[in-house]
Amino acid sequence: MPGFQDILGHETIKEHFKKAIAVHKVSHAYILAGEAGMGRKSLANAFALTLLCEKGQTEPCLECHACKQVLSGNHPDLIYVTHEKPASIGVDDIREQINDTIQIRPYSANYKIYIVDEAEKMTVQAQNALLKTIEEPPAYAVILLLTTNPDGFLPTILSRCVQLKLKPLPDSMIRGYLTEKMGVSESQSELYAAFARGNLGKAKRLAESEDFRQSYEQILNILKNIRQMDISQLLDAIKRLKDENMDLHECLDIMQVWYRDGLMFKVTKDANLLIFKDEFSAMNEMSTRIGYDGFENILNAIDKARIRLDANVNMELALELMFLAMKENS
Numbered sequence: 001m002p003g004f005q006d007i008l009g010h011e012t013i014k015e016h017f018k019k020a021i022a023v024h025k026v027s028h029a030y031i032l033a034g035e036a037g038m039g040r041k042s043l044a045n046a047f048a049l050t051l052l053c054e055k056g057q058t059e060p061c062l063e064c065h066a067c068k069q070v071l072s073g074n075h076p077d078l079i080y081v082t083h084e085k086p087a088s089i090g091v092d093d094i095r096e097q098i099n100d101t102i103q104i105r106p107y108s109a110n111y112k113i114y115i116v117d118e119a120e121k122m123t124v125q126a127q128n129a130l131l132k133t134i135e136e137p138p139a140y141a142v143i144l145l146l147t148t149n150p151d152g153f154l155p156t157i158l159s160r161c162v163q164l165k166l167k168p169l170p171d172s173m174i175r176g177y178l179t180e181k182m183g184v185s186e187s188q189s190e191l192y193a194a195f196a197r198g199n200l201g202k203a204k205r206l207a208e209s210e211d212f213r214q215s216y217e218q219i220l221n222i223l224k225n226i227r228q229m230d231i232s233q234l235l236d237a238i239k240r241l242k243d244e245n246m247d248l249h250e251c252l253d254i255m256q257v258w259y260r261d262g263l264m265f266k267v268t269k270d271a272n273l274l275i276f277k278d279e280f281s282a283m284n285e286m287s288t289r290i291g292y293d294g295f296e297n298i299l300n301a302i303d304k305a306r307i308r309l310d311a312n313v314n315m316e317l318a319l320e321l322m323f324l325a326m327k328e329n330s
């Protein structure tokens with residue numbers, strides 16, 4: 001577990017934490033919001049490590065007793081709140097692990113830190129129980145709520161927390177990481193960065209995943225043969241991918257980037273701007289065949305499929321409508 005300097009990007013949040021430490025104005029409750037893979041846990045851990053470090057600087061020394069305890073997961077003043085039920089954090093979880101222990105002074109540090117991961121899973125009762133604590137916390141208490149969705153919190157919780165939202169990293173930063181730290185080729189790194197949309201964890205996962213590479217090849221096959229395949233063949237192909245644990249949203253991401261690339265090439269004729277650089281001939285051919293309206297219709301259809309899947313519309317129906325639009329406009 002690293003300090004702030006080892007975390008890529010997120011400068012605003014890192015500066016916020018470091019400044020709070022430097023001027024001794026650490027708040028009692030924070031919300032760190034961002035999608036999975038963006039680095040909420042790394043930031044929370046770095047903050048906790050720095051607060052507990054005996055040297056009291058704005059980066060942890062990684063050598064003192066406290067740092068070593070944190071790094072080995074054994075610091076008594078750093079509590080990771082767990083929950084019994086996978087889908088929810090109940091009032092008992094909060095009472096037993098936070099409310100009943102927070103009045104006990106820290107054992108060795110100046111702070112006692114609670115990290116609640118998946119905090120959006122707190123029930124309303126759990127949030128109300130937590131509220132009692134963050135309304136009048138002891139001076140040494142710091143509670144970090146990590147969440148993908150801060151909209152799920154009660155307004156009373158939101159108003160008592162410092163809210164920090166993780167922003168997507170620039171593609172160039174993600175590409176740099178993949179090529180320099182993971183040895184990914186330039187053209188592949190552009191692809192992964194495009195799909196990861198600023199989420200480093202996702203980019204790393206894609207770059208490491210053999211499954212993703214295989215599914216990706218199969219989706220390109222579908223896209224290249226979309227005019228020859230009928231709807232039932234297309235649906236079968238997607239179902240096979242889904243059976244192989246391909247995430248449907250990632251399928252749609254690939255399709256979206258594919259057609260966006262085609263449209264961009266139609267507009268610019270600049271092969272350097274392509275994300276699918278290795279697919280130049282397919283892009284060139286597609287960009288002459290499909291008109292501007294056609295690209296727009298297809299991209300809209302992919303957006304709609306995504307919205308329908310999120311709204312739990314029948315998967316086959318959502319995909320069928322999308323494929324119809326793709327075939328009609330190709």
Ligand SMILES: [Zn+2]
Pocket residue numbers: 052053054055060061062063064065066067068
């Ligand atoms: Zn230290």
